[in-house]
Amino acid sequence: MASFDIQPLDRFAGKSAAIRRPKEITYFSYDDEHKFRLDASSLRYYYPPRLGANLSAGFDTFKKLDDSTDDHLDSLLKSIMEMEKQEGNLCRADFITWRGMMTKIMTAPFDNFSKFEMNATYFQGTIFIEECHEAKAADQERQRRQKPRPGAPSQDMMSYWGYKFETLCLIPDIWDAVSRDYIENRENEIVNNHSQYCSVVKTGMGTASLVIGGEVDAVWDCKPADKDRPINWVELKTSEDPQSDTDLLKFERKLLKFWAQSFLLGVPKIIVGFRTKDGILRRLEELETQKLPGTVKRAGKGSWDGNLCINFTASFLNFLKDTIKTDGIWRISRRERSRTVEVFKVEQSGHGRILTQEFVDWRQQQ
Ligand code: A3P
Ligand code: MG
Ligand code: MG
Numbered sequence: 001m002a003s004f005d006i007q008p009l010d011r012f013a014g015k016s017a018a019i020r021r022p023k024e025i026t027y028f029s030y031d032d033e034h035k036f037r038l039d040a041s042s043l044r045y046y047y048p049p050r051l052g053a054n055l056s057a058g059f060d061t062f063k064k065l066d067d068s069t070d071d072h073l074d075s076l077l078k079s080i081m082e083m084e085k086q087e088g089n090l091c092r093a094d095f096i097t098w099r100g101m102m103t104k105i106m107t108a109p110f111d112n113f114s115k116f117e118m119n120a121t122y123f124q125g126t127i128f129i130e131e132c133h134e135a136k137a138a139d140q141e142r143q144r145r146q147k148p149r150p151g152a153p154s155q156d157m158m159s160y161w162g163y164k165f166e167t168l169c170l171i172p173d174i175w176d177a178v179s180r181d182y183i184e185n186r187e188n189e190i191v192n193n194h195s196q197y198c199s200v201v202k203t204g205m206g207t208a209s210l211v212i213g214g215e216v217d218a219v220w221d222c223k224p225a226d227k228d229r230p231i232n233w234v235e236l237k238t239s240e241d242p243q244s245d246t247d248l249l250k251f252e253r254k255l256l257k258f259w260a261q262s263f264l265l266g267v268p269k270i271i272v273g274f275r276t277k278d279g280i281l282r283r284l285e286e287l288e289t290q291k292l293p294g295t296v297k298r299a300g301k302g303s304w305d306g307n308l309c310i311n312f313t314a315s316f317l318n319f320l321k322d323t324i325k326t327d328g329i330w331r332i333s334r335r336e337r338s339r340t341v342e343v344f345k346v347e348q349s350g351h352g353r354i355l356t357q358e359f360v361d362w363r364q365q366q
Contacts, residue, residue: 001344002323004316006334009109009308016307017314020204022266024231025091025211026083027199028075034065034194036075038082042197046218046234046271047175048284049168053187055161055238055279056153062160063192070133070353073098076213077359079200090366091211093202094321097129099214099264102313106260108334108341109312110304111253115139118332120324120343121351124363127324130354132331153279163193165238165273165281166217174222199233201265206314208321214265233267235289241274241282249301255292256304262289263306316341327351 029042117135220232270287293306329347
């Protein structure tokens, strides 16, 4: 077994390791039934919502995605494979994974309560990392069994608020191509979280190159025709409007996740919908992803340090590169409050279900 110390953090302080601006290399969509599509059909556009909207409205008609099945890296691998077929060359990177895995790693230094279990395998020079679905499912079940405080909204309701906010903020095309009627009637739309647009980007941290896939909520204007231009992505978030000093600290800790998640895919803007305790949308704030670490350090409570997260991640990725050098299935595990991340082999050979047969066959023919 190999282990990597998170603490002490001062090892990662100072100037930030080299980072490469994430660049979209391909994309895919899930439609309203969550069926995979190799296109941008689920791309959505931002148009400000009406303040005062009730985020609980329509909870009983929510078309909620069943996330109990394990999707592994299937869609990501499919989109990469199709890109390779089209372009005629192979997508080389030290790591291929979902954005969610990278967010967990990046925020680990400042989130003592975070825990994660991931599976990894090595194939043709790349480390593929997926979420360990069993561990996640067990954890979600534990959370579901926790009863909310009397009078407090349920976990399910609070999660609905996030999706309702998205529905209130999104339109299916650039604003002048969408009817006034549609924009004004978004509050009556049935909330459905089956559809997603996923961006697949190439990026780099320190000496590691990565291909990361993740959902982006919306584009501010439209995707530029020139593929080399950055895309004005928008990340939508809801949060309770902080009222006290304790609330402000809680919000600042949440900003760490917002920042890491957006930074990884190169999303420049985060729009926060502040709500009351019982889910009424009160105000909006636009945050610039790039400026968040500086703001937290200078004007906030300094509860996290973005540079340190980048340096930590760069050196953790190097550790993984030194450790995961053969096939088989490796477990990457951080337990709650643990000061170390442990990496050990759970299956001696093969790639388990991390890779699809289709992807392995394709690559082996090349
Ligand atoms: P909020 O983040 O506004 O609460 P994302 O912001 O990543 O695009 O996710 C959209 C919404 O999905 C979230 O909105 C939240 O409502 C819901 N969501 C995401 N992760 C969740 C989780 N682990 N548990 C419950 N709901 C979650
Ligand atoms: Mg989202
Ligand atoms: Mg969002």
